[in-house]
Amino acid sequence: MEPVWRQQGRGRGRSQEAQGARFRPGGGRGGRTEAPHSAAPLDKFEEIRKSNQAAAQRLVESHVSSSSSDDEDDDDRERQDGKRGQILASTFTTYTNQTGGDATGLVRTGQYLSDLFQSGALTCLICIASVKRTQQVWSCCSCFSLFHLPCIQKWAKDSVFLVSSVTDDDFGQKQHPWPCPKCRAEYPPSAKPNRYMCYCGKLQDPPADPWLVPHSCGSVCQKELKPTCGHTCLLLCHPGPCPPCPKMVSVACMCGKAKPLPRRCSNKAWSCQQQCGKLLPCRQHTCSQTCHTECRPCPRVSVQSCVCGRQKAERPCSSPQWNCQQVCGFPLPCGNHACEKVCHDGVCPPCPRSVSRTCPCGKTKSSLPCTEEVMPCGDTCDRRLSCLKHTCSMRCHRGSCETCRQEVEKECRCGKHRKLMPCHKEYLCDSKCPKTRSCQRHQCRRKCCPGNCPPCDQSCGRTLGCRNHKCPSVCHQGSCYPCPENVDVRCSCGSTVLVVPCGRERSTKPPRCKEPCRCPPSCHHPTREAHRCHPGPCAPCRQPCLLPLAGCSHTCPQACHDLVLVRSQQVGVQLAGPWEQPTEPAFVQKALPCPPCQVPIPTPVPCHRQGRFSCGRPCGRPLTCGNHTCSRECHLVTDGNKCEVCEEGCSKPRPPGCPHPCPRSCHRDDCPPCSQMIRQRCHCKISILYVECMILTAADDQTKVKLSSCNNQCPKELSCGHRCKQVCHPGECEDRCQQKVKLRCPCRRIKKVGAPAMKEAEQRAAQEEEQKKLQVSLKNQRLVLIISRVTVRY
Numbered sequence: 001m002e003p004v005w006r007q008q009g010r011g012r013g014r015s016q017e018a019q020g021a022r023f024r025p026g027g028g029r030g031g032r033t034e035a036p037h038s039a040a041p042l043d044k045f046e047e048i049r050k051s052n053q054a055a056a057q058r059l060v061e062s063h064v065s066s067s068s069s070d071d072e073d074d075d076d077r078e079r080q081d082g083k084r085g086q087i088l089a090s091t092f093t094t095y096t097n098q099t100g101g102d103a104t105g106l107v108r109t110g111q112y113l114s115d116l117f118q119s120g121a122l123t124c125l126i127c128i129a130s131v132k133r134t135q136q137v138w139s140c141c142s143c144f145s146l147f148h149l150p151c152i153q154k155w156a157k158d159s160v161f162l163v164s165s166v167t168d169d170d171f172g173q174k175q176h177p178w179p180c181p182k183c184r185a186e187y188p189p190s191a192k193p194n195r196y197m198c199y200c201g202k203l204q205d206p207p208a209d210p211w212l213v214p215h216s217c218g219s220v221c222q223k224e225l226k227p228t229c230g231h232t233c234l235l236l237c238h239p240g241p242c243p244p245c246p247k248m249v250s251v252a253c254m255c256g257k258a259k260p261l262p263r264r265c266s267n268k269a270w271s272c273q274q275q276c277g278k279l280l281p282c283r284q285h286t287c288s289q290t291c292h293t294e295c296r297p298c299p300r301v302s303v304q305s306c307v308c309g310r311q312k313a314e315r316p317c318s319s320p321q322w323n324c325q326q327v328c329g330f331p332l333p334c335g336n337h338a339c340e341k342v343c344h345d346g347v348c349p350p351c352p353r354s355v356s357r358t359c360p361c362g363k364t365k366s367s368l369p370c371t372e373e374v375m376p377c378g379d380t381c382d383r384r385l386s387c388l389k390h391t392c393s394m395r396c397h398r399g400s401c402e403t404c405r406q407e408v409e410k411e412c413r414c415g416k417h418r419k420l421m422p423c424h425k426e427y428l429c430d431s432k433c434p435k436t437r438s439c440q441r442h443q444c445r446r447k448c449c450p451g452n453c454p455p456c457d458q459s460c461g462r463t464l465g466c467r468n469h470k471c472p473s474v475c476h477q478g479s480c481y482p483c484p485e486n487v488d489v490r491c492s493c494g495s496t497v498l499v500v501p502c503g504r505e506r507s508t509k510p511p512r513c514k515e516p517c518r519c520p521p522s523c524h525h526p527t528r529e530a531h532r533c534h535p536g537p538c539a540p541c542r543q544p545c546l547l548p549l550a551g552c553s554h555t556c557p558q559a560c561h562d563l564v565l566v567r568s569q570q571v572g573v574q575l576a577g578p579w580e581q582p583t584e585p586a587f588v589q590k591a592l593p594c595p596p597c598q599v600p601i602p603t604p605v606p607c608h609r610q611g612r613f614s615c616g617r618p619c620g621r622p623l624t625c626g627n628h629t630c631s632r633e634c635h636l637v638t639d640g641n642k643c644e645v646c647e648e649g650c651s652k653p654r655p656p657g658c659p660h661p662c663p664r665s666c667h668r669d670d671c672p673p674c675s676q677m678i679r680q681r682c683h684c685k686i687s688i689l690y691v692e693c694m695i696l697t698a699a700d701d702q703t704k705v706k707l708s709s710c711n712n713q714c715p716k717e718l719s720c721g722h723r724c725k726q727v728c729h730p731g732e733c734e735d736r737c738q739q740k741v742k743l744r745c746p747c748r749r750i751k752k753v754g755a756p757a758m759k760e761a762e763q764r765a766a767q768e769e770e771q772k773k774l775q776v777s778l779k780n781q782r783l784v785l786i787i788s789r790v791t792v793r794y
Helices: 016-022 036-064 068-072 074-099 104-117 149-167 693-698 701-707 756-793
Strands: 137-139 146-148 248-251 261-264 301-305 312-316 407-411 418-422 486-490 497-501 564-567 587-590 677-681 688-692 741-744 751-754
Touching: 074 104, 137 149, 146 149, 677 693, 688 693, 693 701
Parallel strands: none
Antiparallel strands: 137 146, 248 261, 301 312, 407 418, 486 497, 564 587, 677 688, 741 751
């Protein structure tokens, strides 16, 4: 039975036929028609209702699974994969034609091409964002990484600026190179990227063509291959390194004995497997290895003499020169001395004493024979000391001069202090350098620094753009290099892996996997419906339930309902404020019971109504709360079909003074004590107190006074000017100050210590004394006036 407001011709919910009769021409009294704009609110209401239903359906589908859309887009994916295969085939055609279909040399280049088509696989390491096919990019010639053109321009400018600010005395005058953010390969200043070019560098601002590789011009690459062989790349303009050269050339073997054979240019070195036979550098043996490029040193051993010829030993043929470590001892030409050099070849050197000699200080020359020693000359030494400022003051002597000990005024290394000290000692003051090091973050703090502060030796430690690691480099100025780590993003089953730069794993979608989903079923069915691997939970089971129904021999024909999204009961509960969070989600998964059997049987009623049936009136059975009755339509109470659960709030009266509602739903027993906190100010109105509602409502008057006190001294002032000594209390303060004060007599000669009452008495006596003096002076003035008037009359 429909509600009253939905019945035809009643209230706002008139049917469409009734609404149409209202606007029919000639209808109504006098044939008048209402304005057509009166139907606009109803149309708008219907439109909003449909949009809300569609939004709710999308929300439910998003909560259930994200794989259903993948199943629907399988055909689109297959078309995209076919288009991608055609683009790759057109790019590799010229290469595979040369290799006869062999694509083993295209593995590395093919990985770069597949990353271009994989969503989220290419990332700009400077801004940690995806590189899209419509954005302008720059590719590194060393590591082939792609960067956004504005990002790499800013990187190059900042790098040159930082190097110039640290190294140049005349800032900005020198031209410094800038590095790649990933491989740190240096580029000259003239190579700063200022234009958007294709990969091969032929076309500026290449247009976006859906049938070409992104950022490609579509023409042949023609870059010089590495290692240099004289040939160029045959692929269409492509990212990544050029593949090995596929050309066929005729080359001889490595030893040159065999005839030339046709070989692939990228793998043209080959061996004929014959013995080399070349004479080795030892001039005694020949090379016994198979065909190769350069012969190794001779591995054999032979008896060889040392350089001086005194000893012989077995040594490798590859090192024939060796020394026996004995002193030569051969007589020198002077006939008085022997050669003191270790084992050597050639003629012994002349006697070192046979040449012209001098005294130790070098002032007096002598031509004595080599058998006599040259004596000191007796003059002052005058040789430069180690300080290079003073000379030796001793007489001519053998050996080195002593250390300079003259007292001189020295300036410290930083130039701030001067001091008298020995010349051979270095003067270093204790003042620490306050300058900032090259990192512009830390102070030098080196003692007596001359100004050339050393580079910062601390670790940088700043968080990199990936937000997962910290910079391991030495503390530096400017931006840190991108994180060099890579992270694997796997599909749900783990079969497909997508390698992305560190920091992109949170925003990168899992890769598409063609393997079947391996998640176990979450319902009573033994297996799930066959579908591909997908991220997130599986879609709800759409297989027939087929569970036996209660009371008959039929099975449930409905779709599986073991896990169905049901609106949570806490959705309608009003929260206390934004700080309170719901304990349950808005939708929860529950197992719904099978519906009644609808299979007709040969009786006047359907199978499920056989026997006891519903009268259509409200149930009226008392609910478990004991306060309300069941409002459902007449039904049979069984274990699986019980009366409804009371969802009303508690309506029992609260204790006197408690302003909070009962937190429990409708219940039979007594309400629990209120545990919420009541905020109130103390008696002195300074502190804020939080008292449990249950304690405050159950307390007597005296206890409430204590609970409302902050237990601090009362801040109010008495009439005497002193502060109240009582603890925080209600009402007015008692004007009975007991604090001692100093009192003086009226003539202010004697002072005593008394209570404030004595002080007040003293003040009153002084006031009375002053009033008496004023009265006496007034009387005297009146007498003077009277006497003066009498004298004037007479």
